Amino acid sequence: MSSPQPNGTTVTVNGHGGSTSLGASTERIQIVDEEKKFTSNLKEQIEKWGLLDSGFGYNIVSVFGSQSTGKSTLLNRLFGTTFDVMDETKRQQTTKGIWMCRGKDMSVMVMDVEGTDGRERGEDQDFERKSALFSLASSEILIVNLWEHQVGLYQGANMGLLKTVFEVNLGLFGKKASDGTSGRTLLLFVIRDHIGQTPLANLQATLTADLSRIWDSLSKPSELKDRQLSDYFDLAFTALPHKILSADKFESEVAELRKRFADKSNPDYLFKPVYHKRIPADGVPFYMEGIWEQVQTNKDLDLPTQQELLAQFRCDEISAVALSEFNEQAKSQKRPVEAGKVVEGLGAMMKDWKTTALTRYDRDASRYHKGVYTRKRGDLISALDATLIPLFLGQLKNLHKSCLVTFKKEMLDGLRGEEYSFADVVGKARRKCEGTFADGAKEAMVEEDTTKWGWEDELALLKEEIGVVADQCRKDETKKMLNQIERNIKKHLSEPVELHLNKASKDMWDEILRSFREVLGKAEAAYSTKAKSFDCTEEENISSLAALSKRAWLVLRAKIDEQTAEPVFLGKLRNHFEERFRYDEQGVPRVWKPDDDIDGAFKKAKDQTLELVPLYSKIAPTDPSLEFELPSESSDVLAGTDEFDFASTLVVFSETKSLELTNKFRKDADAYYVEAKRSTVSSVAQIPYWMYGVLVVLGWNEAMAVLFNPMYFMFLLFALAASYITIQLGLVGPLFQVLRSVGAEVQRQATARLREAFAEPALAQPVRANTTSPAVSRAGSYMEDTDDEVRHELRRRGTSPPL
Numbered sequence: 157m158s159s160p161q162p163n164g165t166t167v168t169v170n171g172h173g174g175s176t177s178l179g180a181s182t183e184r185i186q187i188v189d190e191e192k193k194f195t196s197n198l199k200e201q202i203e204k205w206g207l208l209d210s211g212f213g214y215n216i217v218s219v220f221g222s223q224s225t226g227k228s229t230l231l232n233r234l235f236g237t238t239f240d241v242m243d244e245t246k247r248q249q250t251t252k253g254i255w256m257c258r259g260k261d262m263s264v265m266v267m268d269v270e271g272t273d274g275r276e277r278g279e280d281q282d283f284e285r286k287s288a289l290f291s292l293a294s295s296e297i298l299i300v301n302l303w304e305h306q307v308g309l310y311q312g313a314n315m316g317l318l319k320t321v322f323e324v325n326l327g328l329f330g331k332k333a334s335d336g337t338s339g340r341t342l343l344l345f346v347i348r349d350h351i352g353q354t355p356l357a358n359l360q361a362t363l364t365a366d367l368s369r370i371w372d373s374l375s376k377p378s379e380l381k382d383r384q385l386s387d388y389f390d391l392a393f394t395a396l397p398h399k400i401l402s403a404d405k406f407e408s409e410v411a412e413l414r415k416r417f418a419d420k421s422n423p424d425y426l427f428k429p430v431y432h433k434r435i436p437a438d439g440v441p442f443y444m445e446g447i448w449e450q451v452q453t454n455k456d457l458d459l460p461t462q463q464e465l466l467a468q469f470r471c472d473e474i475s476a477v478a479l480s481e482f483n484e485q486a487k488s489q490k491r492p493v494e495a496g497k498v499v500e501g502l503g504a505m506m507k508d509w510k511t512t513a514l515t516r517y518d519r520d521a522s523r524y525h526k527g528v529y530t531r532k533r534g535d536l537i538s539a540l541d542a543t544l545i546p547l548f549l550g551q552l553k554n555l556h557k558s559c560l561v562t563f564k565k566e567m568l569d570g571l572r573g574e575e576y577s578f579a580d581v582v583g584k585a586r587r588k589c590e591g592t593f594a595d596g597a598k599e600a601m602v603e604e605d606t607t608k609w610g611w612e613d614e615l616a617l618l619k620e621e622i623g624v625v626a627d628q629c630r631k632d633e634t635k636k637m638l639n640q641i642e643r644n645i646k647k648h649l650s651e652p653v654e655l656h657l658n659k660a661s662k663d664m665w666d667e668i669l670r671s672f673r674e675v676l677g678k679a680e681a682a683y684s685t686k687a688k689s690f691d692c693t694e695e696e697n698i699s700s701l702a703a704l705s706k707r708a709w710l711v712l713r714a715k716i717d718e719q720t721a722e723p724v725f726l727g728k729l730r731n732h733f734e735e736r737f738r739y740d741e742q743g744v745p746r747v748w749k750p751d752d753d754i755d756g757a758f759k760k761a762k763d764q765t766l767e768l769v770p771l772y773s774k775i776a777p778t779d780p781s782l783e784f785e786l787p788s789e790s791s792d793v794l795a796g797t798d799e800f801d802f803a804s805t806l807v808v809f810s811e812t813k814s815l816e817l818t819n820k821f822r823k824d825a826d827a828y829y830v831e832a833k834r835s836t837v838s839s840v841a842q843i844p845y846w847m848y849g850v851l852v853v854l855g856w857n858e859a860m861a862v863l864f865n866p867m868y869f870m871f872l873l874f875a876l877a878a879s880y881i882t883i884q885l886g887l888v889g890p891l892f893q894v895l896r897s898v899g900a901e902v903q904r905q906a907t908a909r910l911r912e913a914f915a916e917p918a919l920a921q922p923v924r925a926n927t928t929s930p931a932v933s934r935a936g937s938y939m940e941d942t943d944d945e946v947r948h949e950l951r952r953r954g955t956s957p958p959l
């Protein structure tokens with residue numbers, strides 16, 4: 157039989173649902189002992205019987221009747237059970253409490269109930285009533301076992317007890333059962349030792365009449381007073397021959413009756429679905445225990461509540477099993493997700509875990525009380541989602557991170573080389589990244605319900621971050637591009653600036669600024685071409701172009717500074733001066749003669765050179781249209797926000813600096829002048845030739861005296877030889893050094909002696925002004941510098957360098 161399940165799946169069961177195993181154990185168990193205590197082993201026993209997972213695919217039958225009326229014998233024959241049978245010789249109670257055994261090759265749980273009217277319990281009918289109530293609440297068929305001769309008797313046929321059964325039944329199933337079961341029970345009267353004299357039909361009529369009478373005599377609740385016995389019970393009657401007197405017939409009749417229990421195809425099949433109490437097999441132990449507890453404590457036995465309790469218990473149990481298996485599966489992926497890994501196929505896995513858990517729950521729990529089952533299913537789904545949603549969110553976070561990394565990588569790859577469109581690279585990387593995220597997020601969704609499994613917020617966050625990264629990239633790229641352009645400016649500006657600055661002319665700055673404008677124009681064009689693909693805003697373009705102009709200007713200034721650094725500039729001035737002073741108009745070096753107008757040439761060259769200082773000191777083109785201007789406040793966002801004063805950048809040398817350079821140059825020029833003068837002095841100071849004749853005439857006698865005096869001659873030879881050796885050994889320098897030192901020491905000693913000598917009379921006489929000795933004066937001026945000597949010499953000769 158197939159039963160539709162709430163989740164749409166179908167559980168195929170044998171009989172009423174569930175699967176059973178044939179040939180399983182027929183071991184019996186005492187479920188209620190003589191002390192009225194319920195066993196704790198029923199679940200294990202049902203499991204041993206192989207019926208625990210049979211769902212509704214099992215039946216329960218119980219027997220009811222006076223003691224020692226062959227109940228156990230009948231059950232053993234009908235169902236192949238192993239209940240104890242009374243020893244013929246003793247005639248005493250065999251069955252105590254309630255026993256249960258599985259029918260052989262039948263999915264039937266058979267209950268053998270302690271017989272009524274037992275002499276062991278005497279007047280105590282408590283157990284009889286309780287066991288009747290218990291049997292009725294759980295069994296589909298209640299076999300009422302009685303001797304033929306008991307029919308028609310009130311007590312003997314257990315009619316008193318049957319009255320109780322009917323009353324109890326009204327309490328249990330009076331109102332239609334809320335779980336959809338009809339609460340009908342089959343009362344199967346088995347008349348034992350039927351001799352055949354009274355036909356079964358007559359016995360049946362007697363019993364039916366008795367039952368109707370009992371039913372009518374019942375004090376029914378007002379709302380049920382019109383109910384008939386047939387509304388709750390089906391009655392069936394059968395008779396069995398005497399077991400001993402007609403043993404064969406007894407056996408064959410019993411076999412026939414057995415078929416009515418075992419063979420579903422039999423038209424008189426007794427286990428009709430309508431009698432089933434709809435307790436899944438795995439819930440039977442808990443249900444029966446609950447029933448017995450209620451019965452024991454004499455509480456009102458409210459079957460719907462019992463079934464709900466059972467459902468709650470079992471649904472919780474089933475849910476816990478499904479959840480624990482689910483948690484095991486989920487645990488395997490929890491760690492990688494928490495570690496930041498994007499788990500491939502996580503969504504499919506999660507769907508599978510959830511479906512498996514729910515299928516398992518549905519399979520086992522859907523047989524229980526619908527309301528409870530549905531409620532607990534909701535709880536289970538919440539518990540499953542409580543594990544799955546964090547995994548889903550973790551996966552989204554990890555996807556987010558990995559997509560961002562991919563985006564950055566794509567950007568890096570795309571921005572390699574020169575030939576790329578920034579906008580295209582960003583667009584492509586963005587599409588790829590967002591697409592990967594959306595695909596991953598969709599895969600991770602366990603359900604389509606976006607309130608629980610929404611990822612749009614995370615995507616929005618990702619888009620925002622992509623925007624930030626793209627913006628940063630754009631800024632970096634713009635910066636890179638500006639740097640590149642700046643390098644190009646430097647390259648292209650360097651040569652013309654150097655050239656024009658070396659060629660000092662009136663329109664020097666015009667030429668420099670013209671070159672600058674040209675280079676800047678090209679740079680701006682290069683920027684504009686690139687900036688288009690950068691998606692730069694108009695504002696950004698304006699600010700970048702301003703930054704570019706400023707950077708270009710600073711490059712120009714740096715080049716100018718380099719070319720006008722003090723030593724370089726002084727060198728330029730010197731060159732300029734030299735070209736005019738030391739070379740003539742044809743560029744031939746001048747050799748100064750005493751008659752040359754050195755002063756005039758010197759003054760002219762110097763004045764011309766000094767004119768360069770104001771020319772270089774400020775960037776000032778002669779053509780006003782070439783003047784360049786930058787807004788002073790424009791700050792280069794890419795190069796910091798230092799204050800920038802454009803006007804000050806036009807000044808190359810401050811006035812002080814100009815003066816300093818002028819002075820330095822003057823000194824240099826003076827040196828050239830002195831040098832020029834010296835060259836004329838040395839040519840003037842030549843010894844006249846007649847002086848040599850005078851020298852020979854006047855020195856003739858002395859020369860002869862030396863030559864002819866052996867003493868002098870030897871001395872001369874000795875002096876010549878010493879000089880020769882000294883020259884050969886290269887000792888001329890050291891010799892002069894020694895002589896100089898000796899001379900200096902002699903001079904020092906002499907000065908000291910003279911000071912002492914003059915100091916003594918000075919102590920005795922008043923000091924006269926300007927009495928310094930010429931020797932002291934000479935000693936004091938000994939260290940005066942060469943330039944001063946030259947000046948002194950020039951003054952002595954009546955010439956002085958013009959200032």
Ligand SMILES: Nc1nc2c(ncn2[C@@H]2O[C@H](COP(=O)(O)OP(=O)(O)OP(=O)(O)O)[C@@H](O)[C@H]2O)c(=O)[nH]1
Pocket residue numbers: 222223224225226227228229230240241242243244248249250251270271348349397398399400
């Ligand atoms: N006359 C007769 N005796 C039977 C029949 N079936 C069983 N017996 C005998 O009746 C005696 C009692 O049999 P049980 O099967 O133990 O009876 P019971 O009703 O289960 O007994 P308790 O469990 O003690 O209530 C045994 O000695 C059986 O052999 C029958 O159909 N007719």
